[in-house]
Amino acid sequence: xxxxxxxxxxxxxxxxxxxxxxxxxxxxxxxxxxxxxxxxxxxxxxxxxxxxxxxxxxxxxxxxxxxxxxxxxxxxxxxxxxxxxxxxxxxxxxxxxxxxxxxxxxxxxxxxxxxxxxxxxxxxxxxxxxxxxxxxxxxxxxxxxxxxxxxxxxxxxxxxxxxxxxxxxxxxxxxxxxxxxxxxxxxxxxxxxxxxxxxxxxxxxxxxxxxxxxxxxxxxxxxxxxxxxxxxxxxxxxxxxxxxxxxxxxxxxxxxxxxxxxxxxxxxxxxx
Numbered sequence: 001x002x003x004x005x006x007x008x009x010x011x012x013x014x015x016x017x018x019x020x021x022x023x024x025x026x027x028x029x030x031x032x033x034x035x036x037x038x039x040x041x042x043x044x045x046x047x048x049x050x051x052x053x054x055x056x057x058x059x060x061x062x063x064x065x066x067x068x069x070x071x072x073x074x075x076x077x078x079x080x081x082x083x084x085x086x087x088x089x090x091x092x093x094x095x096x097x098x099x100x101x102x103x104x105x106x107x108x109x110x111x112x113x114x115x116x117x118x119x120x121x122x123x124x125x126x127x128x129x130x131x132x133x134x135x136x137x138x139x140x141x142x143x144x145x146x147x148x149x150x151x152x153x154x155x156x157x158x159x160x161x162x163x164x165x166x167x168x169x170x171x172x173x174x175x176x177x178x179x180x181x182x183x184x185x186x187x188x189x190x191x192x193x194x195x196x197x198x199x200x201x202x203x204x205x206x207x208x209x210x211x212x213x214x215x216x217x218x219x220x221x222x223x224x225x226x227x228x229x230x231x232x233x234x235x236x237x238x239x240x241x242x243x244x245x246x247x248x249x250x251x252x253x254x255x256x257x258x259x260x261x262x263x264x265x266x267x268x269x270x271x272x
Contacts, residue, residue, distance in 0.1 A: 027088045030125055036063045039072075039260055040131050040143035045108060045115070047139070056105030056175075059112050060260070061131075061143055070096075074112050076103035085123065091133065092119045104233075115140045146261045160215045160248045165192045169199075169255055169267035174238060176263075182234030190267060201238050203229035208242070217257065218245045241265055 042050040042059040050058050060072040063083075070093055071080035077100065083093035096117050103109065121133040121140070133141040158164045171188040173179060179187070182202070189199040197219060198207040204227050209220035219242045229235065241264050246257040255267040 029087050030085070030089050030123060032063075032065050032085075034125065035131070036065050038062075039146040041146050041260075041262075042112070042141065043130065043144045044139070044142040045112060051176075053111075054105070054107040054109075056103075056107060058262075059109070060146065061116075070116075074098060075107040075109040076105065077101050077109065079113065089123045091121045091123045093117055094119050112141075158251055160212065160250060162192075162195065162212060164250060165212070165217075165248070165255070167192065168270035170270055171238070171265060172268050173263070173266045174234075174241065175265075177237070182231075182237060184231060188235070188238045189270075202235040203227055203232065204235060206239065212248070215248050216245050217248050219243070238265075 040061040042054075042061075044050060045053045054075045057073060057075055059075045062071050064071070068082055068084065069080060070083045071078070073079070077098040079096050079098035081093055081096035083091060085091050094117050096113060098113060115133070118135060118140070121135060124132045124134065126132065129145055131143040131145075132139045169190045169192070171179075171183075171190070174182065186200060186202055188202050191198050192210070195209060196207065197210050199205070201222075201224060204225040206222045206224040208222040211218045211220075222239050222242060224239065241257075244259060246259055246264060247261075249256045249258070255269070256263055257265040257267075
């Protein structure tokens with residue numbers, strides 16, 4: 001009888017070990033190509049909608065498996081660092097570093113950096129193409145793929161050329177923010193003509209040059225007047241959006257400038 005129980009116990013131990021080994025090996029490693037060839041925008045932070053946690057720029061994440069580094073923007077500051085992702089899809093990036101800019105918009109950037117730096121996060125790519133980072137049973141970070149520039153924004157659009165961009169435009173939206181609050185007195189304008197841009201930023205007049213290549217517009221440094229204005233946040237925000245290259249889509253009446261698939265500035269053409 002003792003021999004029977006001893007044999008049964010041994011078999012149970014072997015079965016338990018075998019099951020545990022199979023469970024670990026049954027985890028399918030993530031496809032690195034799916035992660036790397038994509039920019040991932042934060043969707044939720046500890047279950048909260050990222051748009052509620054970040055009033056300005058939404059954090060993003062990029063993988064570089066050739067260097068084993070991650071990088072992106074935390075909502076204000078840029079960040080980067082080494083990471084590991086093992087065959088069981090366990091992610092660790094404990095030594096991320098970031099810039100130290102003063103941030104004007106309310107956000108939870110410190111919490112984002114802390115969570116992303118948490119060791120041994122379990123990574124999963126869902127059927128809905130959402131990238132999740134979990135601590136135990138809790139999803140602490142959730143990302144969604146950034147829509148490609150090739151996605152249509154305005155149907156039946158015109159070819160993007162200096163000739164079709166020429167004219168006067170009034171700003172109609174800015175990165176989803178409240179236009180009335182940002183520009184209580186005057187809405188920014190833009191006039192494009194002869195390779196130059198000019199207009200009003202909400203208070204001060206500005207002017208700059210621009211270059212257009214492959215449907216991407218790059219504005220030169222904007223020169224602006226120095227009038228004293230009671231509210232400059234909107235003007236500062238508008239001019240800062242012109243400081244980075246932007247994807248262009250337009251039709252006869254609408255102009256959309258985008259960054260990483262997200263609408264940054266939209267304009268309506270002013271009738272001549």
